Amino acid sequence: MRDFPSCFGENGVEVADTLCSNTNVSKASQNVVTSIYRCKLLGQSCFVTITWSKNLMGQCLSFEIHDLASFCLCKVDVKPSLFSKRKGSKCLELNRSSKIDFYWDLSLAKFGSGPEPLEGFYFAVVCKGEMVLLIGDLRKEAFKKTNATPALSNAIFISKREHLFGKRVYGTKAQFCNKGQLHDLTILCDTVADADPCLVIHLDSKMVMQVRRLRWKFRGNDTILVDGLPVEVFWDVHNWLHGTTLGSAVFMFQTCFSAEKLWTSQTFSDSYTSPWSCPQSFTESKLSGLGFSLVLYAWKNE
Structure with missing residues (x-):
């Protein structure tokens, strides 16, 4: 588990995986x-x-x-x-x-x-x-x-890491809580055509997050609700926008089990409320002291 990214600070994500810094890594x-x-x-x-x-x-x-x-x-x-x-x-x-x-x-x-x-x-x-x-x-x-x-x-599913490839759209299947529903997760970002690119994340075809002025906000975090649970989203697209060498953007979706996060998300993110819920999985994960982390490395196809 040590090679998973570690997030810290209120607006940043630090990536500690060697694949992100190795420009000669093949797609295979x-x-x-x-x-x-x-x-x-x-x-x-x-x-x-x-x-x-x-x-x-x-x-x-x-x-x-x-x-x-x-x-x-x-x-x-x-x-x-x-x-x-x-x-x-x-x-x-x-x-x-x-x-x-x-x-x-x-x-x-x-x-x-x-x-x-x-x-x-x-x-x-x-x-x-x-x-x-x-x-x-x-x-x-x-x-x-x-x-x-x-x-x-x-057994409790606690983390997943995978690599995605695309030009402006990156999609995968994601399960954010143990035995929860499998969702279609899509990340959309056009960093070439748009002078001021925007990052958009869809869950089951519904937009749940949007980041404007991405050239200034190339690192950050936000909270959405998935399956009734608050999920904190960290992103780092510096390599897409400012990198001099080919590299990946990194996204991390981390379930949050603190009462403060749960209350804040339910109060201010009503538009993201999902009809699904998994209270049993929430209880099991909370008692285990672990949430769920999904780490995605998004690589641009030439």
């Missing part, structure tokens, strides 16, 4: 989506990181488990030669008395332009017969294959 190496989940493993909290990637050799999948001190407990890389089989499993020993099983099936998976499957798949983590983590829409198939029982504590 940027074709990566990383998701992090917080789970319970043998009674202890841990983080499961799943990375989908695509390069000249084909699609890859890797997953690793860290404890709260960022110590790596285990890691598995599914290389293109194995990934081509589209389904498989892997068993690793955590210690002398415990092992962990990984299962995946992408034989029916449907992919979009990115490396992450959209539907028709499952990825499962099982420990001592308990389903620690299950992602994908083929849930019945996953339970049948693994013979696992549902976990007493549900």
Whole structure:
């Protein structure tokens, strides 16, 4: 989790990822989506990181488990030669008395332009017969294959990082709370034709944020409401407007769980109120001490 951007100050976002400063990074190496989940493993909290990637050799999948001190407990890389089989499993020993099983099936998976499957798949983590983590829409198939029982504590989706490509429009799917609705997120910015560019963000075709005079406000933050929750939006488009070398703009969507943010958003942002809500997910995330972060790197196509 250390390579995610860290935001500070009231009007700024500082980016700490090496990809943003490396001008020689190929598009293939940027074709990566990383998701992090917080789970319970043998009674202890841990983080499961799943990375989908695509390069000249084909699609890859890797997953690793860290404890709260960022110590790596285990890691598995599914290389293109194995990934081509589209389904498989892997068993690793955590210690002398415990092992962990990984299962995946992408034989029916449907992919979009990115490396992450959209539907028709499952990825499962099982420990001592308990389903620690299950992602994908083929849930019945996953339970049948693994013979696992549902976990007493549900896994929580806490962060995602991905790369987007476009000329003026950048789109992706986004889920801002655990088990919440999947939304269409679109970022629109024309930095060439317009002498005074404007940044616009749409959620499910509805405009939720607009930043004018972007050349002066190339870094900043604002708060919107999504699924009834306040979401703070950080942006840094300096590389688009003032950079001398090719680089990405960075956007971070961070759910806010402070009472002050919630009250302020509901009071002053009524126009952004969404008909959807996820109070259970709000409670689970609040009790865990973690919100959700979506980090997007937007690269301009030449």
